[in-house]
Structure formats: structure tokens, C-alpha cells
Amino acid sequence: MAALEKVLAKIDANLEPALGRLFKLIEIKSISTDPAYAGDCAAAAQWLVDELKGLGFEASLRPTPGHPMIVAQGKAPRPDVPHVLFYGHYDVQPPDPLDLWETPPFEPRLAEVETGKQIVGRGVADDKGQLMTFVEACRAFKETGDLPCNITILIEGEEETGSPSLPAFLASHKDELKADLVLVCDTGMWDRTTPAITTMLRGLVLEEVVIHGADRDLHSGIFGGAAINPIRVLGRIISDLHDEHGHITLPGFYDGVSELPEEVAAQWRELHAHEGDFLKSVGLSVPAGEEGRSVLEMVWSRPTCDVNGVIGGYTGKGSKTVLPAQASAKFSFRLVGAQDPAKIAESFRAFVHKRLPADCRAEFLSHGASRALQLPFSSEALSRASRALLAEWGKAPVFAGCGGSIPIIGVFKNDLGMDSLMIGFGLEDDRVHSPNEKYELSSFHKGARSWARVLNALAL
Amino acid sequence: MAALEKVLAKIDANLEPALGRLFKLIEIKSISTDPAYAGDCAAAAQWLVDELKGLGFEASLRPTPGHPMIVAQGKAPRPDVPHVLFYGHYDVQPPDPLDLWETPPFEPRLAEVETGKQIVGRGVADDKGQLMTFVEACRAFKETGDLPCNITILIEGEEETGSPSLPAFLASHKDELKADLVLVCDTGMWDRTTPAITTMLRGLVLEEVVIHGADRDLHSGIFGGAAINPIRVLGRIISDLHDEHGHITLPGFYDGVSELPEEVAAQWRELHAHEGDFLKSVGLSVPAGEEGRSVLEMVWSRPTCDVNGVIGGYTGKGSKTVLPAQASAKFSFRLVGAQDPAKIAESFRAFVHKRLPADCRAEFLSHGASRALQLPFSSEALSRASRALLAEWGKAPVFAGCGGSIPIIGVFKNDLGMDSLMIGFGLEDDRVHSPNEKYELSSFHKGARSWARVLNALAL
Numbered sequence: 049m050a051a052l053e054k055v056l057a058k059i060d061a062n063l064e065p066a067l068g069r070l071f072k073l074i075e076i077k078s079i080s081t082d083p084a085y086a087g088d089c090a091a092a093a094q095w096l097v098d099e100l101k102g103l104g105f106e107a108s109l110r111p112t113p114g115h116p117m118i119v120a121q122g123k124a125p126r127p128d129v130p131h132v133l134f135y136g137h138y139d140v141q142p143p144d145p146l147d148l149w150e151t152p153p154f155e156p157r158l159a160e161v162e163t164g165k166q167i168v169g170r171g172v173a174d175d176k177g178q179l180m181t182f183v184e185a186c187r188a189f190k191e192t193g194d195l196p197c198n199i200t201i202l203i204e205g206e207e208e209t210g211s212p213s214l215p216a217f218l219a220s221h222k223d224e225l226k227a228d229l230v231l232v233c234d235t236g237m238w239d240r241t242t243p244a245i246t247t248m249l250r251g252l253v254l255e256e257v258v259i260h261g262a263d264r265d266l267h268s269g270i271f272g273g274a275a276i277n278p279i280r281v282l283g284r285i286i287s288d289l290h291d292e293h294g295h296i297t298l299p300g301f302y303d304g305v306s307e308l309p310e311e312v313a314a315q316w317r318e319l320h321a322h323e324g325d326f327l328k329s330v331g332l333s334v335p336a337g338e339e340g341r342s343v344l345e346m347v348w349s350r351p352t353c354d355v356n357g358v359i360g361g362y363t364g365k366g367s368k369t370v371l372p373a374q375a376s377a378k379f380s381f382r383l384v385g386a387q388d389p390a391k392i393a394e395s396f397r398a399f400v401h402k403r404l405p406a407d408c409r410a411e412f413l414s415h416g417a418s419r420a421l422q423l424p425f426s427s428e429a430l431s432r433a434s435r436a437l438l439a440e441w442g443k444a445p446v447f448a449g450c451g452g453s454i455p456i457i458g459v460f461k462n463d464l465g466m467d468s469l470m471i472g473f474g475l476e477d478d479r480v481h482s483p484n485e486k487y488e489l490s491s492f493h494k495g496a497r498s499w500a501r502v503l504n505a506l507a508l
Numbered sequence: 509m510a511a512l513e514k515v516l517a518k519i520d521a522n523l524e525p526a527l528g529r530l531f532k533l534i535e536i537k538s539i540s541t542d543p544a545y546a547g548d549c550a551a552a553a554q555w556l557v558d559e560l561k562g563l564g565f566e567a568s569l570r571p572t573p574g575h576p577m578i579v580a581q582g583k584a585p586r587p588d589v590p591h592v593l594f595y596g597h598y599d600v601q602p603p604d605p606l607d608l609w610e611t612p613p614f615e616p617r618l619a620e621v622e623t624g625k626q627i628v629g630r631g632v633a634d635d636k637g638q639l640m641t642f643v644e645a646c647r648a649f650k651e652t653g654d655l656p657c658n659i660t661i662l663i664e665g666e667e668e669t670g671s672p673s674l675p676a677f678l679a680s681h682k683d684e685l686k687a688d689l690v691l692v693c694d695t696g697m698w699d700r701t702t703p704a705i706t707t708m709l710r711g712l713v714l715e716e717v718v719i720h721g722a723d724r725d726l727h728s729g730i731f732g733g734a735a736i737n738p739i740r741v742l743g744r745i746i747s748d749l750h751d752e753h754g755h756i757t758l759p760g761f762y763d764g765v766s767e768l769p770e771e772v773a774a775q776w777r778e779l780h781a782h783e784g785d786f787l788k789s790v791g792l793s794v795p796a797g798e799e800g801r802s803v804l805e806m807v808w809s810r811p812t813c814d815v816n817g818v819i820g821g822y823t824g825k826g827s828k829t830v831l832p833a834q835a836s837a838k839f840s841f842r843l844v845g846a847q848d849p850a851k852i853a854e855s856f857r858a859f860v861h862k863r864l865p866a867d868c869r870a871e872f873l874s875h876g877a878s879r880a881l882q883l884p885f886s887s888e889a890l891s892r893a894s895r896a897l898l899a900e901w902g903k904a905p906v907f908a909g910c911g912g913s914i915p916i917i918g919v920f921k922n923d924l925g926m927d928s929l930m931i932g933f934g935l936e937d938d939r940v941h942s943p944n945e946k947y948e949l950s951s952f953h954k955g956a957r958s959w960a961r962v963l964n965a966l967a968l
Contacts, residue, residue, distance in 0.1 A: 250729065254827040263791030268814050269710065269912020272842050273806035274787060276796035279746065279815040279837070286743025327734060327867075331723030334866040336736040346733035354728050355739040356830050357821035362838060367714040367875035369840055369912070370816050377739070378822060380829055382732050406794040407787075415827035452729020452829070 051193060055500045058188040063493055066184045067158070067167070069099070070492065073138070073176050074156040074169040080115055080139035081209050089115040089205045092138045096203055099183065103190050105201065112213035115139065115205030119224065122186065122199040129507045130429075131198040133227035133466065135456065136179030136234065137207035140171030141481045148483035158489065163240065165489035173478035177487035178233040179203060181473065181495030188500055196507035200227055207234075207456075215459050222464060229429050229506070230460045233495070235472035238319070238446040240488070243437040243498065246470035247423040247430065248348065248449040249457055251383030253392050254415035257285075257400055258376040261408050265361075266371040276407050278375040279360045285403050286377065289353050294338040296353045296381075298395045304386030308349055309425050312447050316344045319446065348449025352382040378415070382451065389417035418458050423467050429506060433469055436501035440494060445471075471502065511653060515960045518648040523953055526644045527618070527627070529559070530952065533598070533636050534616040534629040540575055540599035541669050549575040549665045552598045556663055559643065563650050565661065572673035575599065575665030579684065582646065582659040589967045590889075591658040593687035593926065595916065596639030596694065597667035600631030601941045608943035618949065623700065625949035633938035637947035638693040639663060641933060641955030648960055656967035660687055667694075667916075675919050682924060689889050689966070690920045693955070695932035698779070698906040700948070703897040703958065706930035707883040707890065708808065708909040709917055711843030713852050714875035717745075717860055718836040721868050725821075726831040736867050738835040739820045745863050746837065749813050754798040756813045758855045764846030768809055769885050772907050776804045779906065808909025812842040838875070842911065849877035878918050883927050889966060893929055896961035900954060905931075931962065 059066075078092035079085040093109050093116045100107035100120040107120035118138075143153035151157055156169035167177060182201075189195050202225060204214055218225060238244045259278040266275050291297050308316065320342055327333055327343065337346035346352075360375025362368035381392055393414060400410050423430055425447070437445040450470075460466045473491035474480065519526075538552035539545040553569050553576045560567035560580040567580035578598075603613035611617055616629030627637060642661075649655050662685060664674055678685060698704045719738040726735050751757050768776070780802055787793055787803065797806035806812075820835025822828035841852055853874060860870050883890055885907070897905040910930075920926045933951035934940065 252729075252829070254829075256827070261792070266790060267912060268812075268816060268840055269712075269842070269910070271790070271807065272814050272840070272911055273797040273810055273812040274795050274803045275790065275792055276794070277814050279818050280750065282818075283743045283746025283815070286740060287747035290740065330726060330731070330735065332721070332735055332867045334736070335734050336865065336867070337733040343734045347731065350733055352728075352733040354732050354737050354831060355743070355821065356728060356828060357823045357832070358739050358742075358835065359819050359823040361815065361817035363817045363819040367716070367838055367840070368816060369712070369714075371814060372817070375818065378827055380728055380732070380827070382729070405796065407792045407796070450729070451732055452727060 052500065052504045054192040055188045055504070056497050058192050059184060059493070059496045059500060062184065062188065066180070066496070067492070070167065070172070070177060070180045071156045073180065074172055075154055077154050078139050078171070078205060079142050080206050082142060086115065089139060093118055093205055096138060100201060103183075103187055110217070112217055114213045117205070117213070117217055118201065118203040119221070120201040122195050122201070124195045124198050124507070126507070129197050130229065131200070131227040132229050132231050132503070132506065133200045133202060133225055134182050134231045134233070136182065136203050136232075137175050137205065138179070138203055139205040139208050140174070140176070141208050143170045143483070145483060150484055159486070166486040167489060167492060168484060168486045170485055172487040173474045173485055174480045175207070175234050177492050178472055178474065178495065181492060182231070182233055182499050184496040185499035185503060188496070189503070196503050200225060211456055214456060215463070218459055218463055226464060227466060230466050230468040232457070232468050232470045233472050233499075235450065235470045236474035236476065237472070237491070238448065240475060241441065242443050243441045243445040243471070244448040245430065245433060245437070245445045246448045246450050247425065248384065249421040249453055250351070250449070250451055251387065251389060251418045251420035252453050253381040253383065253389045253417045254378070255393055255396055256376060256378045256413040256415060258374055258411040259404070259408055260374045260411065262371070262373050265373050268369040268371045271371055275371055276405050277371050278408060279372060281403065281405060281408055282358065282360065282375045282377055285400055286355055286358070288403065289399070294336065296351065298353070298392065298399050300391060300395050301351065303391070304388060305351060306385050312425060315447060316342060319344060347451040349384055351384050351387060354380050356380050383420045385420055385422065387420060389419055393417060418453055418455070421457055421461055423469065427467065429469055432505040432508070433471065433502045436505040437471070437498055440498045440501050471498065473498070512960065512964045514652040515648045515964070516957050518652050519644060519953070519956045519960060522644065522648065526640070526956070527952070530627065530632070530637055530640045531616045533640065534632055535614055537614050538599050538631070538665060539602050540666050542602060546575065549599060553578055553665055556598060560661060563643070563647055570677070572677055574669075574673045577665070577673070577677060578661065578663040579681070580661040582655050582661070584655045584658050584967070586967070589657050590689065591660070591687040592689050592691050592963070592966065593660045593662060593685055594642050594691045594693070595662050596642065597635050597664045598639070599665040599668050600634070600636070601668050603630045603943070605943060610944055619946070626946040627949060627952060628944060628946045630945055632947040633934045633945055634940045635667070635694050637952050638932055638934065638955065641952060642691070642693055642959050644956040645959035645963060648956070649963070656963050660685060671916055674916060675923070678919055678923055686924055687926060690926045690928040692917070692928050692930045693932050693959070695910065695930045696934035696936065697932070697951070698908065700935060701901065702903050703901045703905040703931070704908040705890065705893060705897070705905045706908045706910050707885065708844070709881040709913055710811070710909070710911055711847065711849060711878045711880035712913050713841040713843065713849045713877045714838070715853055715856055716836060716838045716873040716875060718834055718871040719864070719868055720834045720871065722831070722833050725833050728829040728831045731831055735831050736865050737831050738868060739832060741863065741865060741868055742818065742820065742835045742837055745860055746815055746818070748863065749859070754796065756811065758813070758852065758859055760851060760855050761811065763851070764848060765811060766845050772885060775907060776802060779804060804909070807911040809844055811844050811847060814840050816840050843880045845880055845882065847880060849879055853877060878913055878915070881917055881921055883929065887927065889929055892965040892968070893931065893962045896965040897931070897958055900958045900961050931958065933958070
């Protein structure tokens with residue numbers, strides 16, 4: 049039996065004890081946002097350190113200003129194998145509202161449903177079950193032989209609160225954590241039977257603008273008609289940002305946006321059938337983005353401009369005949385490809401200035417900017433991982449995009465120069481952050497097998 | 509000495525005791541909005557009843573669900589003289605913030621400033637000093653002979669809280685209150701030396717619209733680009749309501765809007781020099797209304813469309829990448845001439861519907877609608893009052909508009925079929941509703957003389 053076959057067989061044989069280990073981890077109430085659970089977070093971290101030590105990793109718990117990190121090093125005996133950094137998190141969201149859980153959130157169980165077996169419990173999909181797929185793959189390698197790659201495991205306990213300690217920790221442990229590639233298991237599959245590799249994350253520019261008019265709120269009876277209304281100025285800015293075809297009109301906005309490789313475009317066209325369900329799930333039916341683009345392109349590979357909030361004047365019940373002194377809006381631009389956040393912020397501000405009447409001034413607040421991230425489609429690691437997943441699932445993985453940003457992936461790229469291979473086994477109906485969170489038993493089992501195949505493929 | 513000359517001389521001779529009476533009325537803390545002052549409101553009403561009885565009026569205090577009204581009837585001995593209804597209010601705004609008053613608000617005093625003498629105290633300009641100009645004119649007629657017209661005086665105590673009891677009171681006392689013309693002393697002069705008659709009041713249509721998109725707030729990373737954003741829909745509606753020349757684009761909006769008579773237009777052109785100051789006083793410099801219109805037209809004789817409030821999405825500090833399920837705005841349309849409020853509300857709703865993407869729906873709330881009011885420029889009463897004011901001030905009165913609505917004038921017109929002649933002697937710097945409210949001694953003195961001349965002219 050070839051080495052990989054032995055590893056996969058070991059994973060199969062280990063399924064029951066693996067589940068027991070996962071249950072133990074879920075039972076620890078590692079809710080990072082609530083200081084009352086700081087002891088539980090430390091306990092979860094210590095449990096993982098002990099687990100990894102048990103597998104022969106050099107593992108230790110690292111204090112931070114918040115909850116501790118775990119860093120574990122596992123060496124492969126073969127020379128010249130790649131070095132990967134696996135990232136996950138042991139912290140979970142609070143389980144509220146408790147009364148909507150069918151069983152207690154920290155008492156994990158196996159539920160039998162029509163489509164198969166599900167593991168139910170807070171944090172099972174986000175991210176305890178996912179991270180344990182990788183740990184179980186490592187276990188199977190160790191129990192049948194050696195690790196195929198050099199593996200560093202980094203697990204943090206503050207992902208659900210925005211990873212406040214992580215950037216500084218990475219900066220001060222660059223040498224220890226530097227690897228050829230990051231592996232992340234915190235994303236999803238395309239559907240129940242089709243794996244996915246997330247290869248692109250949109251960037252984000254967050255700009256708030258306050259339009260100031262008169263130096264005080266005015267009575268619309270006395271001044272209405274003669275005094276400029278900042279809400280009207282803001283309305284025009286919002287309206288002008290898109291043309292009638294859904295294109296964004298900011299000068300230079302599309303610089304750096306490129307088309308998908310034909311192979312990926314073809315794959316996405318095949319996935320097109322799912323699009324209706326996506327919008328239907330939130331009560332919509334008509335894609336609102338650029339004409340001629342598919343929904344997948346709109347949310348994965350095309351840039352956007354949105355208004356996330358607007359306020360001005362009187363917003364209580366009934367009416368008040370006021371002309372407000374100011375009105376403000378929060379804009380967000382999702383970026384793709386090589387779009388330059390600084391240039392887009394600058395273009396936006398110029399766009400606003402161009403639409404300011406003589407008597408108005410604009411005040412800008414930046415709430416952050418980040419570039420899009422893209423694992424090159426030509427990457428050798430991507431090809432190998434892709435073939436590994438095809439072997440496990442019998443279907444080529446979808447090269448997915450992710451419409452939102454995952455800040456940590458940006459830190460890995462920008463501060464440590466590492467690309468990330470995002471492979472996860474979550475499903476859309478996993479109820480992440482919600483009551484009765486679940487993770488498919490097949491995700492857990494075949495997820496571990498998938499990592500075994502991916503690690504093996506990367507080392508070949 | 510002719511009768512009018514005697515009346516005017518009596519007003520001059522009475523100035524000191526008249527001031528003493530006004531001070532007494534100001535000393536009564538008739539703050540209508542605060543239940544703690546209900547007794548003071550009743551005391552002010554009783555004081556006025558006693559005053560008017562002392563002048564030979566049949567005066568009585570009328571209870572209402574709120575503060576009492578005063579109704580007083582004074583008969584002229586001559587047959588076939590006009591019957592006028594004078595309207596005023598004895599209630600005042602709260603004096604807060606108290607620490608900004610130079611002297612206690614309810615201890616009236618005469619202050620000597622560069623431009624002359626001023627009476628200082630809460631309510632002196634709004635409306636106690638103004639209503640007493642009319643009472644003092646009546647006194648002078650009675651003390652030198654007879655009233656020149658049949659006079660009904662109606663004074664309410666709830667104007668500062670929106671006159672909640674007045675419409676029902678008018679409806680149930682139609683016969684008693686019906687007159688040929690209403691006289692109102694609650695408006696202002698053009699400037700310190702130029703009287704004004706307010707001949708037009710803009711109407712008002714208040715419409716709120718809520719644009720609904722998805723059935724819940726969405727994450728802009730996941731749905732951004734594909735899901736419709738109600739703020740963007742609202743922005744387009746706001747933007748489209750005006751063209752680049754400041755005209756309102758609602759179909760049929762200008763139906764019923766007519767141009768000023770050339771005589772009035774010429775008068776307004778002469779007043780044009782003041783326009784800069786009007787906007788400058790609130791930090792603005794460029795009129796924002798229809799191109800080619802003067803500021804006076806914009807605020808007095810032209811209709812408007814304004815947004816009084818807008819809200820949608822996240823409006824707290826920082827950013828939140830949300831696509832809101834809804835966004836709403838409050839619109840107000842100021843109407844002039846014969847514009848039909850119902851047609852305008854209907855046109856607005858159609859305008860919104862026309863701009864709704866397939867996935868959006870609009871919910872409308874009406875917050876009221878009223879027609880513009882116009883005392884015809886050809887009115888005989890207007891000509892007579894105008895000549896009377898010219899005689900007193902040496903300058904023809906400005907035929908002013910009022911950009912806001914005065915609901916009670918609408919009730920007089922719509923429910924009792926009476927036009928109102930609005931003549932007041934307030935000045936822009938009277939600090940109405942603010943600390944250190946004042947009324948020029950000359951407004952009080954020449955105001956009384958003006959009413960004597962107007963009543964005399966109406967009776968000729």
C-alpha cells in the first residue's frame with residue numbers, strides 16, 4: 049500500500065476517536081468576545097498544545113495582550129520539501145440566543161438528517177471542526193510514518209473579535225512563521241459534493257463623506273428654495289456614481305481590473321444555474337450589478353461601489369421642515385485584481401469635489417483601505433491542490449472568489465510575503481454564528497482526507 | 509382736528525401707560541407648552557378679558573381642552589362698516605436657556621441702544637407686544653369716540669404648541685367669529701423703516717418614502733455588486749428631482765404657478781440689494797434655487813422641493829459593510845399659487861415608482877398637505893391698508909411673501925372663507941424664541957398708530 053493510501057485508511061479508521069477529540073474541543077466555551085470566558089479560551093489553547101505535542105509537534109502556548117496563540121512546528125525528514133503554515137482559530141461566537149438551540153451549544157452531538165450525519169455545536173464549522181480536519185490529517189501521517197512537508201501550525205483565539213493581537217505577533221515572529229505557503233481552513237465548499245479553493249479576495253476602500261452647507265440647520269419655510277440642501281448634493285453624488293448600465297463612473301476606477309482566464313470563466317458559466325437561489329434567499333430576483341455580468345462575477349471578480357449608510361436632517365417620526373446643515377454617507381468600494389486603493393480613494397474625493405456647489409464643503413474620513421488578494425491561477429500549488437481535491441471528491445474544485453475581505457490573508461501577503469491557499473469544507477447552511485451551528489460529518493471526514501491528499505501533493 | 513388725528517394723538521399721549529400695560533402682560537409667565545404654567549396662561553387670558561371689558565368690549569374667557577381663548581366683540585355705531593376679526597396669541601415660548609438672558613425674561617424693561625429704545629422680555633415680539641398694538645389702537649378709538657369697524661378679537665393661548673384647540677373652536681363658533689376679513693399681527697416689517705403686508709403664504713406637501721430592497725440587511729462582501737442597494741435607489745430619486753437649472757422635474761409640478769404682477773415684481777427687484785445678507789447670515793452666498801430667479805422669489809413666490817431628512821444603513825461611528833434592507837427620506841414641497849397638493853403628492857409617488865428597480869418596493873407616508881394662500885393683489889382691503897401704512901411710515905409697504913405656512917391662516921380661509929391681512933411690526937433681529945427677545949419701542953408705538961390708520965381706512 050502506498051504511503052498516501054495508508055494515511056487515508058488511517059483517517060478512516062480514526063474517525064470515531066477523531067470525533068471524540070473534536071467534541072472535547074467544542075465542549076470548551078472559548079468565547080473570545082466575553083471576558084468571562086478568558087479561562088475557557090486559555091483552556092482551549094492548552095488543549096490544542098497538548099494535542100499537537102502528542103503528535104510530536106514542538107508546540108507551545110504564546111501569551112498575547114488578548115487570548116493566547118498556539119505555535120507548533122512539525123518537521124518532515126525529507127529534505128527540500130515545502131514548508132507550509134497552517135492557520136486556524138479556536139475561538140467561537142457567543143451562542144445567543146440560547147433558547148433557539150435544540151440542544152445545548154457546548155454539548156456537541158451527532159444528528160442524523162435526510163442528507164447524512166451532522167455534528168452540531170457552537171464553533172463546529174467556525175472553526176473548530178475545520179481546523180481539526182488538518183490536525184487529524186497530520187495525525188494520520190504521524191501514525192503511519194512522517195509528515196510530508198515541514199508544517200508550522202498557528203492557531204489564534206481572537207478571530208471572532210477581529211484578530212487584534214495577530215498583526216503584531218506576526219511582525220515579531222516573522223522568522224519563526226515564514227513559510228512557502230499559507231494553508232487556511234476557514235472557507236466553504238461550492239456545494240455538498242463540490243470542493244472549492246478560494247483564490248481571490250476582494251479588497252476594500254472605506255470612505256465617509258460629510259457634506260456641509262449652511263452654518264446651522266435652517267427652517268425650510270424661510271430658506272427653502274434659496275439655501276443649498278446638503279442631502280440634495282449627497283443624492284447627486286450617490287446617483288452619479290453608477291451609470292445606467294451599472295458601471296461605476298469614478299474616473300480610473302477600472303484600472304487594474306482584468307478578465308478571468310477563459311478556463312475559470314467557463315467553470316463559472318457552468319455554475320450559473322445557482323445564481324437565482326443566491327438572490328432568492330434574501331428576497332431578491334434581479335442582479336443589480338454591471339449589465340452582462342453573471343452574479344458570480346458581480347460578487348467575486350468585479351469591483352463594486354456601495355453606500356453602507358446615509359444620514360441627514362430629521363429622521364424621527366413625522367415631519368420637520370428643516371434644511372439640514374449637513375448630510376453624510378459611508379461608501380465602500382470592493383476592489384479586485386490590481387486596483388489601487390489609494391488612487392480610488394483619491395478619485396472618489398475628486399468626484400465629490402467636482403459635484404460640490406459653491407457653498408458646500410466636503411469633509412472626508414477614511415475607514416481603511418486594502419488591496420484585493422489573488423492567488424495566481426498559474427500557481428503550481430493551486431494546480432497540485434486542485435488535483436488532490438479532484439481525487440478525493442471526484443470533481444474539480446471550484447476556483448471561488450470571496451466577495452468580502454479576510455484581513456489576516458492580507459497580513460500574510462503584505463507583511464510576510466506569503467500567498468494563501470484557502471480550502472475549507474463548510475456549507476452555506478452551516479448556520480455559522482447562529483443557533484444550531486453544524487458541520488457535515490462528511491466535511492469533517494473527507495476534509496481530513498482532502499488535507500492528507502493536498503499535503504502529499506504539495507510535497508511531491 | 510379730524511377723528512383719525514385725535515386717535516393718533518391719543519396713542520402718542522398714551523404711550524407710557526400703554527407700555528405699563530404691556531409690561532404687566534409680559535410679567536405673566538404664560539408658557540403654553542409646560543403644564544406647570546397652566547395657571548399663568550389662565551391668568552394672562554383673564555388679564556386680557558379684563559382689559560378688553562375695560563374698553564367696552566363684550567369679552568369673555570372660553571375654556572378649551574387646553575388653554576382658554578378670549579373672544580371679544582366691539583361694535584361700531586355706524587351702519588354698513590366692515591366687520592374684522594383680529595387674531596393674536598397670548599402664550600409664549602419657554603425662556604430657556606435662562607443663563608443667556610441679560611435680565612430675567614419675565615421682568616420686562618426698556619433698553620436704550622444705538623438705534624433707539626427696545627422693550628426686552630419673553631414674548632414681547634411673539635406675540636404680546638404685537639397684539640397689544642391692536643388693543644391700544646382700539647383703546648384710542650374708544651377714548652376719543654367710537655370704533656370705526658365692527659371688531660371681533662380672538663386671542664388664543666396655544667399658538668406655540670401648534671394651536672391644537674383652535675380648529676374645533678372655530679368650527680363650533682363660526683357664526684360668532686365670521687367676519688369680512690381677518691387681521692393678524694404676528695409677522696414682520698421689511699426693515700426698521702419699511703412696513704410690510706404679508707400677502708402670500710406657501711403651501712406644503714409632506715411625503716415620506718421608504719425604499720425596501722432585500723428582506724434583511726446584507727453583508728456587502730457577500731452580496732455587494734449583486735444585490736440592489738436601497739440607498740442608491742433613493743439617491744437617484746433625490747438627484748432626479750431637480751434638473752441642472754434648479755427646476756423641479758416632477759411632471760405637472762408647475763401647473764398653477766403664475767408670475768407676479770409687474771408692479772410687485774418691480775418692487776421686489778428694488779429690494780434685491782438685501783439678498784446677499786439673507787444668505788450670508790447663515791454662511792451661504794449662492795442662491796440654490798431656479799436659475800434666473802431672485803432670492804425673494806425663491807423663498808416667497810416659487811415652489812420648492814426639499815429633502816428634510818434621510819436615513820439608511822449604518823450611521824454610527826466608523827464603518828460597517830452592510831447593504832441595508834431599506835432606506836427612507838422625508839420630502840417637502842412648498843407650494844405657491846394654485847398648485848394642487850393632491851396632484852403633487854400623486855406625481856411624486858409616480859415619480860418614485862418609475863425609478864424603482866424590479867426588486868424594490870416603495871412605502872409612502874403622508875405627513876400633511878396644504879394649499880398656498882394668497883390675498884389677491886387686486887383686493888380693496890389690501891389697497892386701503894397699503895395707503896394707511898404709507899401714510900404712517902412714509903414708505904409704501906412691501907407686499908411680502910412668507911415661505912412657510914401659518915396653519916391658522918389656512919383654517920380661516922378654508923373653514924370660514926375669510927382672507928387674512930397680515931400686518932406686523934416685528935424685525936428680523938427680534939430674537940423671537942431666543943434669549944433677550946425684544947420689540948422695538950417704535951414698532952410698538954407706530955404699530956398702534958398703523959392699526960388706527962388701517963381700521964380707519966377699512967371703514968371709509
